[in-house]
Amino acid sequence: MKEFEYADIANEVKELAQICKKNSKIDPELYSKYEVKRGLRDISGKAVLTGLTEIxxxxxxxxVDSDLxxxxxxxxxxxxxxxxxxxxxxxxxxxxxxxxxxxxxxxxxxxxxxxxxxxxxxxxxxxxxxxxxxxxxxxxxxxxxxxxxxxxxxxxxxxxxxxxxxxxxxxxxxxxxxxxxxxxxxxxxxxxxxxxxxxxxxxxxxxxxxxxxxxxxxxxxxxxxxxxxxxxxxxxxxxxxxxxxxxxxxxxxxxxxxxxxxxxxxxxxxxxxxxxxxxPRHGGANIKVVKMFDDMKETIKDWEDEEAVREYLVDLLNKRRFDKAGLIYGMGHAVYSISDPRAEIFKGFVKNLSVEKGLEKEYALYNMVERLAPEVIAKERKIYKGVSANVDFYSGFVYRMLDLPIELYTPIFAIAxxxxxxxxxxxxxxNDGKIIRPGYKCVAKHKKYKTMEDRVAEEGNEDIRLA
The missing domain is CATH 1.10.580.10 (Citrate Synthase, domain 1)
Structure with a gap:
């Protein structure tokens, strides 16, 4: 297919995409109204049980006393x-x-x-x-x-x-x-x-x-x-x-x-x-962490300046730094609050590798961010549970120290x-379970079928109103 044909298709698709956006947007309040657990989790992060496992x-x-x-x-x-x-x-x-x-x-x-x-x-x-x-x-x-x-x-x-x-x-x-x-x-x-x-x-x-x-x-x-x-x-x-x-x-x-x-x-x-x-919300998280730290190291002249690091983290949350997504990558987890055991196990070995590679300063910066980020997030955001470093916080740093190309970060995850x-x-x-088929509530209003002639007439009236 020729390049100019791609451009033609792109323009047509853009117009169709606008129709999708117009007609597919669901009122966010309806999720609360119908008690829909978005992401199969409630507001506190507790998961909806969908199965049993021993793995x-x-x-x-x-x-404690019926409280989590x-x-x-x-x-x-x-x-x-x-x-x-x-x-x-x-x-x-x-x-x-x-x-x-x-x-x-x-x-x-x-x-x-x-x-x-x-x-x-x-x-x-x-x-x-x-x-x-x-x-x-x-x-x-x-x-x-x-x-x-x-x-x-x-x-x-x-x-x-x-x-x-x-x-x-x-x-x-x-x-x-x-x-x-x-x-x-x-x-x-x-x-x-x-x-x-x-x-x-x-x-x-x-x-x-x-x-x-x-x-x-x-x-x-x-x-x-x-x-x-x-x-x-x-x-x-x-x-x-x-x-x-x-x-x-x-x-x-x-x-x-x-x-x-x-x-x-x-x-x-x-x-x-x-x-x-x-x-990127799943396997690509450690790539985001590495790129975030690259930006941080370029922005902050003195990596030991705690206030400068804190200010950078505040800017991250307020969408003024890095990718302006408002996230401190590698911090927080859908399940863990106080600590991610994988990150805790990893941490000591990461320090040893940083010494072997002569990257102690980078490790110290990671350590400082891990310590400061929960404080900054608690101050800047309304949170429903604790925030701690997850395994992705350190894994990207490890892969970089191992000279693994960034293209292999997520495949390494898959290999595991x-x-x-x-x-x-x-x-x-x-266990020969049933086919998994969760429910979705339809909130679309019923519409009367219109003939092609009626649709054309309606479009004409719409054009007149817009004019």
Missing amino acids: SEIVSYTI VPCEGKLYYQGVNVQDLVNGFIAEKRFGFEETVYLLLFGELPNKEQLENLNALLVKYREELPTSFVRDIIMKAPSRDMMNTLARSVLTLYSYDEKADDTSVENVLRQCLQLISLFPLLSVYGYQAYSHYHDGNSLFIHSPQPELSTAENILHILRPDSKFTHLEATILDLALVLHAEHGGGNNSTFTTHVVTSSGTDTYSAIAASLGSLKG RIAGWSAHRIEEII
């Missing part, structure tokens, strides 16, 4: 406190993501043999990605957005699967394990193709190494020289563990349940979840969260 639990409050009292946040995977899980594999100097995958999928911690068998299976599936797939699917149509590349790759894998539509637990588990193993390759190879064809950089396609963990393999296939430090791999592994799952109610995981409940295939369900995670999506898909299938 993970988020604890953000306790009940905010508490320090806790996160459990299959009943195991994530803090204890992390402490365990860190103390034993092991990588934890593969162990987390086992826990989420099978509901119990693996013994040594079970973990070795899972690792061997993931290695086997990584080696089964056809060379032709990389050449014909990833390399021939590189996209500027890696989440688009990842979703397209997942949907195309359907064509390579002789049992693509088999939704038995055994087959779905096999498909999910294959996708868990392949997500790092699909993501990084997609970036390498984009970097080469769009930015003119050298093309590197490294094969994964069977002796390396998921986190190590990501760094190995991404970097031209395949070199990385143990601390770098440890922190990337920790990021994968902390992003692997977060309750059934987050947007992408709920999408997994909704689409799975229709009886569709695994590739379609996971592609839908990827579409959800791609949204595919573990949780897989567990929830299998849980939905095993």
